[in-house]
Amino acid sequence: MRFTxxxxxxxxxxxxxxxxxxxxxxxxxxxxxPKYGCGIGACGACVIHLxxxxxxxxxxxxxxxxxxxxxxxxxxxxxxxxxxHPVQKAWIDASVPQCGYCQNGQIMTAAAxxxxxxxxxxxxxxxxMDDVICRCGTQQRIRTAVVAAQTSIARRSR
Amino acid sequence: MMLSxxxxxxxxxxxxxxxxxxxxxxxxxxxxxxxxxxxxxSADDAAAWVSxxxxxxxxxxxPRAEIGQGIAVSFRQIVAEETGFPLxxxxxxxxxxxRLPPTxxxxxxxxxxxxxxxxxxxxxxxxxALKQDGVDSAAPPSGGWAAFVAKPRILTAAAIDxxxxxxxxxxxxxxxxxxxxxxxxxxxxxxxxAPLYADDVRLPGMVFAAALRAPRLGxxxxxxDDAAARAVPGYLGLHLIKTQAYVAAAxxxxxxxxxAAVRAAWVGGNVAGDVIARSIDIDSGLSRGALxxxxxxxxxxxxxxxxxxxxxxxxxxxxxxxxxxxxxxxxQHGRLEIWTGTQDVTFVRAFxxxxxxxxxxxxxxxxxRVGGGFGGKMLCAQELDAALLAQLLKRPVKVQWTRIDEFRxxxxxxxxxxxxxxxxxxxxxxDSWHHAFRSGHVIFTSAAMGTALQFATSxxxxxxxxxxxxxxxxxxxxxxxxxxxxxxxxxxxxRGLGAAPxxxxxxTAIDALARKRREDGVAFRRRLIAPQxxxxxxxLxxxxxxxxxxxxxSSPDLAYGVACGIYKDMSYAAVIAExxxxxxxxxxxxxxxxxxxxxxxxPDQVRAQVEGNxxxxxxxxxxxxxxxxxxxxxxxSSADYSVPRYSDxxxxxxxxxxxxxxSSGAGETAxxxxxAAITNAIAAMTGASVTRLPxxxxxx
Numbered sequence: 001m002r003f004t005x006x007x008x009x010x011x012x013x014x015x016x017x018x019x020x021x022x023x024x025x026x027x028x029x030x031x032x033x034p035k036y037g038c039g040i041g042a043c044g045a046c047v048i049h050l051x052x053x054x055x056x057x058x059x060x061x062x063x064x065x066x067x068x069x070x071x072x073x074x075x076x077x078x079x080x081x082x083x084x085h086p087v088q089k090a091w092i093d094a095s096v097p098q099c100g101y102c103q104n105g106q107i108m109t110a111a112a113x114x115x116x117x118x119x120x121x122x123x124x125x126x127x128x129m130d131d132v133i134c135r136c137g138t139q140q141r142i143r144t145a146v147v148a149a150q151t152s153i154a155r156r157s158r
Numbered sequence: 159m160m161l162s163x164x165x166x167x168x169x170x171x172x173x174x175x176x177x178x179x180x181x182x183x184x185x186x187x188x189x190x191x192x193x194x195x196x197x198x199x200s201a202d203d204a205a206a207w208v209s210x211x212x213x214x215x216x217x218x219x220x221p222r223a224e225i226g227q228g229i230a231v232s233f234r235q236i237v238a239e240e241t242g243f244p245l246x247x248x249x250x251x252x253x254x255x256x257r258l259p260p261t262x263x264x265x266x267x268x269x270x271x272x273x274x275x276x277x278x279x280x281x282x283x284x285x286x287a288l289k290q291d292g293v294d295s296a297a298p299p300s301g302g303w304a305a306f307v308a309k310p311r312i313l314t315a316a317a318i319d320x321x322x323x324x325x326x327x328x329x330x331x332x333x334x335x336x337x338x339x340x341x342x343x344x345x346x347x348x349x350x351x352a353p354l355y356a357d358d359v360r361l362p363g364m365v366f367a368a369a370l371r372a373p374r375l376g377x378x379x380x381x382x383d384d385a386a387a388r389a390v391p392g393y394l395g396l397h398l399i400k401t402q403a404y405v406a407a408a409x410x411x412x413x414x415x416x417x418a419a420v421r422a423a424w425v426g427g428n429v430a431g432d433v434i435a436r437s438i439d440i441d442s443g444l445s446r447g448a449l450x451x452x453x454x455x456x457x458x459x460x461x462x463x464x465x466x467x468x469x470x471x472x473x474x475x476x477x478x479x480x481x482x483x484x485x486x487x488x489x490q491h492g493r494l495e496i497w498t499g500t501q502d503v504t505f506v507r508a509f510x511x512x513x514x515x516x517x518x519x520x521x522x523x524x525x526x527r528v529g530g531g532f533g534g535k536m537l538c539a540q541e542l543d544a545a546l547l548a549q550l551l552k553r554p555v556k557v558q559w560t561r562i563d564e565f566r567x568x569x570x571x572x573x574x575x576x577x578x579x580x581x582x583x584x585x586x587x588x589d590s591w592h593h594a595f596r597s598g599h600v601i602f603t604s605a606a607m608g609t610a611l612q613f614a615t616s617x618x619x620x621x622x623x624x625x626x627x628x629x630x631x632x633x634x635x636x637x638x639x640x641x642x643x644x645x646x647x648x649x650x651x652x653r654g655l656g657a658a659p660x661x662x663x664x665x666t667a668i669d670a671l672a673r674k675r676r677e678d679g680v681a682f683r684r685r686l687i688a689p690q691x692x693x694x695x696x697x698l699x700x701x702x703x704x705x706x707x708x709x710x711x712s713s714p715d716l717a718y719g720v721a722c723g724i725y726k727d728m729s730y731a732a733v734i735a736e737x738x739x740x741x742x743x744x745x746x747x748x749x750x751x752x753x754x755x756x757x758x759x760x761p762d763q764v765r766a767q768v769e770g771n772x773x774x775x776x777x778x779x780x781x782x783x784x785x786x787x788x789x790x791x792x793x794x795s796s797a798d799y800s801v802p803r804y805s806d807x808x809x810x811x812x813x814x815x816x817x818x819x820x821s822s823g824a825g826e827t828a829x830x831x832x833x834a835a836i837t838n839a840i841a842a843m844t845g846a847s848v849t850r851l852p853x854x855x856x857x858x
Contacts, residue, residue: 095340095766097340103347
């Protein structure tokens, strides 16, 4: 079984085929971006992009991604200035993270939303970000950063 | 040895073959647990914190855990300020026991207050030593850094004591301190390009293990059968250590399948939720007379009251996004190394060493970035499990709690119940204030202390339970009393400790008195605040000005509330909340906060802490409640425990007061005022005090 991970075509080892995708990414490919938070898709810490869509890697089996393309936080900034996607850059500029553990899910969710809906309204943003829990209380800064990233993406595509 | 092992296995009814157990000297749980290190840091300790590296960086071995409070960057700023090195050339490494003298836990919002000034002195002493050797900037000396660093430069306590740092002097011209800077390692956080947390530690040959968990509080293992698990690829056996069973496997997927395949029967254990409610019931406590611990008794109490409120606070979870995780391995010399996200590397080392019969110099604990602590990661749990299994399996082992473990096995904020009776004089001063409360333990947590030790502490009263209970308001007669009650669930420190529930109770009662007099909540508090707390009055004034309090107009579905509070007699906060009602539910739409923690090292990180505290206050007011259902702690997943989400969080307008007072702490301050500001807004709208947290629509 093969799949594309962060732009490279790779094997899914048979020992991992029946595992959660999250374990394949963390324990076989040693990626740090997607995190274990709840294991039931409720917190969002493990979000990855599957064919461009935000998905919870704790709810997918490794075999589910055969023939498909997975992008993790590590690869989100590929091809962008200084290796940072506009969302990542906005996150740094707004000094969003406190403990940082949930921020993978926040960033990957926001990036997928803005890619799908560049003109996302405040309501769209709430609907997407409400499903990603942050316990430290960084929500106000997340709001600032998502709006800043939206503006920066819009300016770039003009 | 075999006999005792066999007897133990027999007693437990173990059926599984291929079972290993340790019941001998390798694991002898001491009758008294290791105790946490409590001493304040000394100049001798500080000598270990900063040094010059051969690559021309100053290395800062953090004496505090980075738990999201931004201490790493704030401490780097202090070092940069004192040494003249640019911030980028000061590298922080997380606490590790082989590089630090014993250091007390990162708790109580004391890092800047108790460690910052000493770090500034050590850094200034290092700068002086470098200058003496001809380096007074970050430019490499002729011959390069490596040759320069080869000359040892040992800081002495005398040199550190004599140093004259500028970081905490607001009048000094400061380059780095006092300016905003984002949290350390922010690039790695937003890109994932470097390991940060304990779960990012992967060692060659590492395997995974987990404890088998009882389905009910207090249940013990009856029998166990791993026949089906033995057929699962990657299964590395069932292991009994004392009375705890563990499953090990080559991968996390395999571990999940093996645990599901193990058949275990559990005996006994069942805690009814109402046992807890009855244990802490304040009114039955008061009906038996005075409570165990009286912390204030002055003047005489009135027999009659203007208000008589019964207030209830539920159990609550820390809900750190990072579940407890540790990796342990024994190296070829038999030295044990542990990587963990902990608030206390010193305690983890002491605890593991004692439990495993190792001398503490044979154990190294590497602190990792902590994915949220909030008081929850100051004991030792998964670290010992990982170490025991690494010893047994002779391989590195990672142990990670599941989210269910986080709810069922961790300790929580204790529930408490309060009675406040107060009376005003005819001219609106406090004539009588009586606050009595009962709560589960906080600092004398059952998660770390056996029954005997907890009983021994009952003569002193748990200072975590009583934190914040002395009101800042002057009263002719005052009595504050409490009881700490042993509960059948583990309770312990949670952000703000007792100050969060106690000050919510106080501010609810004060607000009820103001409403009774039809007096403005800000003016009423300003009048009653005792003269020794001028900074609290100033915080109230500042927040009233920022929010333009006199001009805020309420309507049937829109109201405002105010509250204030002091944390550990050192930090001050006042909060105004705007609450809107729509379709029976309450939404917080704006929060204003004035916050005073003295001289600020990093305003961006202080602001972040205030934001976090306001969101936690919102959680206390409207969301968070943990109960006991079907014999175990009620929530079993993130889906069952409500914390504020993105769209719940309102605009927060924060005013950082820095009038040059000594630096204190920001990690647990604003929560003490935020909760009551929100519930007082609801009371202003409904006309009735919110007496039970979280607020629920009674009609619904």
